[in-house]
Amino acid sequence: MTSRTAPLAVLFDRDNTLVADVPYNGDPELVRPMPGALEAVAAVRAAGLPIGVVSNQSGIARGIVTREQVDAVNARVDELFGGFDTWQVCPHGPDDGCLCRKPAPGMVLQAAEALGVDPARTVVIGDIGADVGAAHAAGARAVLVPTSVTRQQEVWAADAVASDLRDAVRMALAGDAA
Template sequence: MPEPAQPLAVLFDRDGTLVIDVPYNGDPALVQPMPGALEAVAAVRAAGLPIGVVSNQSGIARGIVTREQVDAVNARVDELFGGFDTWQICPHGPEDGCDCRKPAPGMVLRAAAALGVDPARTVVIGDIAADVGAAHAAGGRAVLVPTPITRQEEVADAPAVAADLAEAVRIALAGDAG
């Protein structure tokens, strides 16, 4: 059996993965990194891989937050984490039928294109099945990091599960993501 290919890029979900999930957050002052997130991103950066964020932001379509508010929150995330190489945001609602809302592959494909890498050599790290689904729909791999909102069936169905972000990055960098 061939060795798994090393990833060429790592993409993170934002809410519940990089930062504590504040539903429909439009306030940069409320951004707080998840435990271990700063170190996890630093480890990917130290490995020399490009990093990106893929984030559903349906609050824009729902009229709860503006794109400008989401951009301000993302700028705060960038500031805390030292910047990301690409941001891909889906501003649509679940009923909009877009190709970008996770678990659709659009954001992962656009992130890979922006980074100049094969989507099959990307790993998405996230906290719910939609993150895993988007990675797989784009031909890539994923690591699920469960949080209290992650459903048990999502954990059972995920091909790679990590107890925390540090373990997720180790799995991703080793080429063991599923």
Template structure:
């Protein structure tokens, strides 16, 4: 019987792994979401690679620099023990790129970087764009609603978890959709 384990788990950054500080360019403002460090550790303990896929339109908007985003990501890496891949979309909503969630680019590129098929990946995030990117790439998704998640995004999601640790349990048990 094949293992239900995903080949990789990709996390959204802001609002999923860390408290969302809009357009954060300051590593000192990075705070893990409740239970997030433990949730990522559980994925690693199962032998599954972890990565991050994150829209960072503040770069295109001129609010933060790529160097500032990289510094924040380095802080996230330090707090969580490092991620096997980071995929960042630096574009704005109107740029028409292939990477900005809900487009599939970052999920596909993360899968490629990890040497796995997108269909074997689970994406965990807090908004519909995260779920949309997963599905557009052929991956599965688990939505973890926060106060910014719109109710219609919750209704549309096939797999919803009350918190990140529950989302990881679903992903590792093959219950993501």
């Protein structure tokens, strides 16, 4: 992998990337940052880049959580991390055929527009292939941070893989995302 132009924005997946995944979480009290996540986000902020979150939340479509509950969880994430410049949430289910649900490009494109940056100068950091797929579909770059739910095929298919979130941010800021 060769070094590329440094990004103008960094987007993060929420569950299993920024915070520990609690399936269909509607309770802000259950929000726990992933190891190194607070420092990783702080490093992007210290670099002067806008930051955002792109998150599939199919529990809304499934009737498991309400949009208000998801918004309350996101507000807690904002509080813990010092705020994000944009939040893009897909409330649809996997079979709804929307253009926003990762790996579709919609949320990445909307985030880039909200931040006023070219998607090609944006990096998406996430833990599964859908995060990487959404980035590439939008013309953005991606760094995969594998967790216990990441399939081995997703790791093999990713062009940029980090050992942890801090490493992913280091790669993104150095222009080493793919």
